[in-house]
Amino acid sequence: MGHTKEQLLSLLQEHEIEFSQHEHPVVLTVEAQAKYVGHMNGALTKNLFLKDKKQRFYIVSALAETKVDLKVLSQRLGLGKGGLRMAPEEALTEIIQVPLGCVTPFSLVNESARNVSLLLDQRLKTQEYYFFHPLSNDMSIALNLHDLDKFLNSIGKLPAYVDLEADPTVGKDQPPDLAGLVPSGATVLPDPPENKASSQGHEKIPVSVNSKPTVVTAVKSFDAPERRNHVLLRIRR
Incomplete structure (x- = not known):
């Protein structure tokens, strides 16, 4: 079973990671979140949970206004065009163990997400604070770059900041610039349990x-x- 919101907040305090927390109704989009924390001192973020054809998973965390082209990102990772797509909903519960609308870098705190690659928007470095959901979308917490990096280091993740809007040429003499961020191993989802009470x-x-x-x-x-x-x-x- 994955970490709860309360366990995550306790972990942040244990590692002396500074943050401010803001409770609000459940939100599923950045636009909905903005109604409650958009007026505060902090940037809103969007977080994508992706997979490639070899069942390797990625979280992309970016400023809300950053344009993320999955075709370009696929090529930069060396996956070819169309190599990345949105991960299926069952991967949310099996791999990063969070509900829909709760994907953030904090999802990597769960052991089941140890092989998930994290790509952070380089533009996050331009902001003093930014908001993420703490494994639950009925709260937003704000923290700065230093404390985000501190959290990632505490769980053994090396922060990787990427210019997500760049579109470098990829070819024979110009290898994919982000190939080093591709996870080394595939993650296999368990087969769904058989329904013994089936009518057939x-x-x-x-x-x-x-x-x-x-x-x-x-x-x-x-x-x-x-x-x-x-x-x-x-x-x-």
Whole structure:
């Protein structure tokens, strides 16, 4: 089970990381968050949870106004065009263990997220303070660059600040400039649990049709009492 908001706040205090906390209703977007903390001294951030084709995961944390082109970023990481896409919702709960709308660098505090790569917007360095959700989107906490780096170092993550709006040429003589930020290993999501209470039972029966090996899936249908013993044969060759 992942860290709770309370555990994270206690951890920050334990490491003497300074922050201010601001409670508000649950928000799912930067625009909604701005209604409650946008008037305060601090920059709003957007946080993207991404994956590549090899099941490697990334968090991109940027100022709200920074333009992040996933095609360009994919090429800069050496993944080719279209190499990055939004991670599926199940990865939120299995990998970084936070609800929808709660992705931030703080998500990396969970052990299950140890292989997730973090790309920080270089423009964060221009701000005195910025806001992130502390694993829960009913609160925002503000901290400065020094304390963000201090938190990342405390969990063994080396901060990597990137110009996310840059579009350098990538080619034979110009290798991807961000290739070093690609995670070294893939993360495998567990298979979803089987629903033993399913209304259908499946049984594979080996048979032979025209002397060719065939697998038949027998599906017992329980849609209506009068069809309880009916068996449908689906033949795959």
